[in-house]
Amino acid sequence: MRDVVVLGSTGSIGTQALEVLSARPEEFRVVGLAAGGASVELLARQALETGARVVAVARATAVQDLQLAFYAEASRRGWSSGEATLPKILAGPDAATELAAMPCDVVLNGITGSTALRPTLAALAAGTTLALANKESLVVGGPLVLAAAAPGQIVAVDSEHSAIAQCLRGGRAEEVDRLVLTASGGPFRGRTRAEMADVTPAQALAHPTWDMGRVITTNSATLVNKGLELLEAHLLYGVDLDRIDVVVHPQSQVHSMVQFVDGSTLAQCSPPDMRLPIALALGWPDRVPGAAAPNDWSRPQSWTFEPLDEEAFPAVALARTAGRHGGSAPAVYNAANEVCVDAFHEGRLGFLGIVDVVARVLGEHVGERVSTPEHGRGATAEERPGADVRSTLVTSDDLTLESVLAADAWARARAAELVAEASQQSDS
Template identity: 55%
Template sequence: MSSDVRTVALLGSTGSIGTQAVDVISRHRDRYRVTALTAGGGQPELLAQQALDLGVEVVAVSDEGAVPALREHLDRLSAGRPGGASQVEILSGPDAASTVAGSGADVVLNGITGSVGLGPTLAALSSGSTLALANKESLVVGGPLVRAARVRPDQIVPVDSEHSAMAQSLRSGSHHEVRRLILTASGGPFRGWHRDDVKAVSVDQALAHPTWSMGPVVTINSATLMNKGLELIEAHLLFDVAVEDITVVVHPQSVVHSMVEFRDGSTIAQASPPDMRLPIALGLSWPERLDDVATPCDWSSPVAWTFEPLDETLFGAVRLARQVAAAGATHPAVFNAANEECVAAFLGGRIGFLEIVETVERVVGEHQADGGELSLDDVLSAEAWARGRAREVLAER
C-alpha cells in the first residue's frame, strides 16, 4: 500500500451515496483505506457486509436498537475470516456519527440525508479532515456555523453533481471573474405539466425520477424542485456568489451538470452521463482525478442537449429559497425542517403533492428569527419549532 493512501470515514454508507462510494473505493483500494462506517441502522446486514469487505475498525449506528442485529450479522458473515468480527468496534446513539466524523480521517464523506448531518459536518471540519459533502442540508441550515468551523479555505469538497460541476468549472478563472453560476435541473417527473395536473399525483408518480436513482426524500425533493432550492442556497454559501447571480435552468438530459459564466462572456460547463460515482470520486480524491470512474459522453452518435427556463409558477420552491437565503439567520433551517416534515407526510399519503411547498412557505412566513450571531442552539431550536408548526398546519388540513 502506497504512502499516499487516504483514510476515509464514510457516513451514511448504506444509502444511495454511501453504496456508490463503497463501489468507487472498492475499485481503488490502492488509494483509500476506510477506517469507519456510519448508518442509521435500518440495514444491519448490508452494513456488516460493508464493514467486513472494507476491513473497517469502527461501525456506528444512530439507532441503538440495531446493535444486536448488527453484531449478529458481523459474527455470521465473518465466520472463517482471519480475526473474525472481534476487531470491529460498534458505536451507537445520536452522537455516534459525529464521533466518527471527528476521528481525524483524511477524508470524511458525509452522505447522510437531512439536517441530522450538521453535527457530523461540524465535527469533521473541526478535526481538520477534508469534508466531501453530499449532505447539502447541513450547509443550508447551519451555513455560518459550517463556514466558521473550517480550518482551511479548501476544506469542503462538494459531492452534489451540480456543485461538483461548478467547482470543476470555477478552476477556469478567479472568483472576481465570475459573473454568475448556472444551476441545471432535470425538471423532475412533472416537467411541462400544468399546476392543475399535479394536484392529484401519486407518491409512485413523484418517485419516478426520469434520470437519477436516489433515496425517497431526495427524489421527492427533486420532483418539487425543493432540492434545487436547497442547492441554490448551498451554491451561494459554498462559492460566495450572491443568490441573484445564480440562475436555475432546466436541462432534461442531465448531462451538463452545471455551468459558470465569466465576465468576458465565456461559459464553462462540466458534462458527463448522469452517474454519481464521478462527483463522489472527485470528493474523495480532490483535486486529483481517478482513472475510469464513469463512462464518458459518446461523441460517435448524434445527440442534442436542451435548456429551458424554470416554470416558477409550478415550482415555487426555488423562488422561496431565494427569499430564505436573503433572510438568512435561522430561516434556512426552518425552510429545510418544514420541508422534511411535509415530505414525510406526502410519502405517508397524508397530504397532496402541492401541499408540500405550500406548507413550507406558510411556516417560513410565520418564522421570526432572533437577532445576533447564529449558534447551534439557535439552529436546533428553529428546526424544532418548524417541525412542530409544520405538523400543526398539516393537521389543520
C-alpha cells in the same frame, strides 16, 4: 493512501462511494462507516468487505442485530472465529458525530437531512477534508459551518456543485459573472400546478434520470432539492443569490455552468453517474482515472435547456426568500419540508401541499407574506395568535447551534400542525 470515513454508508451516495473506494485499494482505505441502523445486514457486509475499524449506528436498539449480522456475514464467508476481527460499534444519536471526529483524511458525509449538521461540524473541527454530499447541513448551519471550515476544507459531492467547482478552475473569482445550476425538471417537468394535484408518492419517486433515496427524489420532484442547491452554491462559492440562475436541462448531461464577465460560459458535462463527483471529492484536487464512463461523442445526441416554470414549481423562489433573510430562515425552510415529505408519503398531505406548507411556515418565521400560486399566504408570526417566540428570525450574525436547532424544532412542530389541519380539511 487516504483514510476515509463514510457517513450514510447504506444510502445511495454511501453505497456508490464504497464502489469507488473498493475499486482503488491502493489509493483509499475505509476506516469507519456510519448508518441509521435500518439495514444492518448491508452495514455488516460493508464493514467486513472494507475492513472498517469502527461502525456507527444511530439506533442504539440496532446494536444486537448488528452484532448478529457481523457473525452471520463472517460465517457466510467461511471465516473461523479467529479470522473475523469485528469492528468497534458506536451507537446512539451522537454516534456519527463521534465517528466524524476520528482521525482520518476524508469524511464523506452522505447522511440525509439536517441531522448531519453535528457530524459536519465535528469533521471540520477535526481538520479533516469534508466531502459534503449532505447539502442540508450546510444550508441549515450556514454561517456556523463556514466559520468552522478552513479554506478548501469543504469539497462538494453534489453533481451540480462539483461541476461548478470544476468550471471555476477556468477563471479567477473576480472574473465570475453568474453561476448556472441545471435541473432535470424531475418527473413532472412541463406539468401545470393543476396537473399535479393528484400526484402519488409512487409517481413522485419515478425520477427520469437519477436513482436516489426517498427524501431527495421527492425533493427533486417538488424542486425543493434545487432550492437547497441554490442556497448551497451561494454559501460554498460566495456568489450572491441574484447571480445564481436555475435552468432546466432534461438530459442531465450538463451538470452546471459558470458564466464569466467576458461573456464566455464554461460547462461541465458527463453522463449522469454520481461516481464521478464522488471520486473527485475523495481525491480532490486530483481526478481519479476511470471513475465513470465519459460521453460517447461518436453517436448523435441533442441537449436542451429551458427556463424554470416558477408558477408550477415555486420551491426555488421560496429558497431565495430564505436565503435573502439568512440566519435561521434556511433551517426553517428545510425542516418544514422534511416534515411535509414524510406526511406526503404517509398519505397525510397532498403533493402540492408540501411546498404550500413550507411557504406558510417560512412566512411565519420571517414575518413576510410568503405565498405559492393560487394558495395565498400564511399569517406572519406577528399576525398568528399565540405565536411561539422561537419562530422569530435569528440573524446570521447571532446564529448559534442552539438557535438553529430551536428554529428547526419550531418549524417541524408548526409544519406538523399545518399538515394536521390540511388532513382534517380533506377528510371533512
